[in-house]
Amino acid sequence: MKIAFSAAVGADERAEWLQVLRAACPRHEWLEHWSPGQAVDVAVVANPQPGALQGLHGLRLVQSLWAGVERLLQDPTLPADVPLARMVDPAMNVAMAETAAWAVLSLHRGFFDYARQQRETRWRQLPQRRAGTVPVLVLGLGAMGRAVAARLAALGYPVSAWRRSAAVDVPLPGVQVLHGQAALAAALAGTEVLINLLPLTPDTRAILCAPLFARLPRGACVVNFARGGHLVEPDLLAALDGGHLRHALLDVFAAEPLATDHPFWTHPRVTVLPHVAALTDAHSACRVVAANLDRVERGELPWHLVDRGRGY
Numbered sequence: 001m002k003i004a005f006s007a008a009v010g011a012d013e014r015a016e017w018l019q020v021l022r023a024a025c026p027r028h029e030w031l032e033h034w035s036p037g038q039a040v041d042v043a044v045v046a047n048p049q050p051g052a053l054q055g056l057h058g059l060r061l062v063q064s065l066w067a068g069v070e071r072l073l074q075d076p077t078l079p080a081d082v083p084l085a086r087m088v089d090p091a092m093n094v095a096m097a098e099t100a101a102w103a104v105l106s107l108h109r110g111f112f113d114y115a116r117q118q119r120e121t122r123w124r125q126l127p128q129r130r131a132g133t134v135p136v137l138v139l140g141l142g143a144m145g146r147a148v149a150a151r152l153a154a155l156g157y158p159v160s161a162w163r164r165s166a167a168v169d170v171p172l173p174g175v176q177v178l179h180g181q182a183a184l185a186a187a188l189a190g191t192e193v194l195i196n197l198l199p200l201t202p203d204t205r206a207i208l209c210a211p212l213f214a215r216l217p218r219g220a221c222v223v224n225f226a227r228g229g230h231l232v233e234p235d236l237l238a239a240l241d242g243g244h245l246r247h248a249l250l251d252v253f254a255a256e257p258l259a260t261d262h263p264f265w266t267h268p269r270v271t272v273l274p275h276v277a278a279l280t281d282a283h284s285a286c287r288v289v290a291a292n293l294d295r296v297e298r299g300e301l302p303w304h305l306v307d308r309g310r311g312y
């Protein structure tokens with residue numbers, strides 16, 4: 001098959017991706033450039049520039065190397081009738097669970113406070129609480145949310161997880177699964193650490209806002225590992241500065257890279273990560289891509305298709 005590769009990344013990263021993709025899928029012809037109307041079977045993309053796939057003919061699948069596909073879905077030139085698959089990679093899920101474990105342990109045990117104390121050469125022991133007294137709420141119970149909820153429950157935290165549907169699939173021991181606005185409101189009132197792992201859709205945009213923060217108890221912490229568009233930044237700063245929220249851990253931002261003069265960089269109760277909570281692992285992602293290319297070749301439905309109506 002002919003595969004078009006499009007990625008909004010630097011030249012070195014692009015070359016690296018192509019090398020790993022060609023090695024994982026050597027039977028296919030990988031194209032970096034194409035002319036208008038060129039026949040191509042599949043496009044493999046990493047957060048491409050809007051319009052990047054315009055003019056391709058005969059596409060049977062657009063395969064994203066990213067888990068979140070909101071930018072692709074906002075591209076009016078993305079052919080409406082072509083299936084879109086997103087990246088669901090066990091290695092990425094594990095990476096996200098590790099980052100979440102670090103985040104919750106650090107917030108619960110006060111390690112960000114100790115880092116601040118070190119900068120102030122201050123020796124002060126904080127109370128040491130048990131994990132079982134720190135309730136965590138995960139927004140989103142998809143590939144990432146499930147891995148995170150399971151890891152945190154295994155560490156002894158009381159974990160709830162909120163999803164859109166009432167579907168019951170493989171049970172997660174120690175995780176209370178919630179859906180609906182009333183259940184969310186009730187859970188927020190008893191949450192100490194809130195972790196966002198929702199996809200960015202019209203329903204979830206700006207969900208991390210003043211009314212939601214007001215439902216959290218005083219001293220709660222907010223972790224955003226999903227997308228910057230979920231967060232109303234001035235509302236978060238107001239909730240931190242007013243003393244209602246204790247700490248925010250942010251990996252994703254409305255504008256990335258985060259501007260050098262953004263107040264998050266220097267806020268004493270904000271921890272900034274440069275969108276690294278779960279990077280795509282090229283080697284395992286290429287195996288996921290190879291499996292979907294095989295399915296397209298055999299005329300089967302690809303895995304992990306996005307429901308464009310729902311937006312994820």
Ligand code: NAP
Nearest residue numbers: 067068140141142143144163164165199203225226277278
């Ligand atoms: P996913 O498998 O599509 O799961 C999405 C979850 O969110 C599902 O449980 C879904 O509910 C729930 N959901 C969607 N809309 C909702 C709504 N309106 N109300 C309540 N729940 C809703 O996605 P994923 O693979 O876990 O990834 C989640 C997001 O993480 C991605 O979209 C991306 O933005 C972000 N991400 C970030 C990084 C990073 O490094 N920071 C890396 C990878 C991904 P149902 O179960 O009922 O469908």
Ligand code: GLV
Nearest residue numbers: 065066067068280
């Ligand atoms: C990263 O944020 C992804 O969506 O893969």
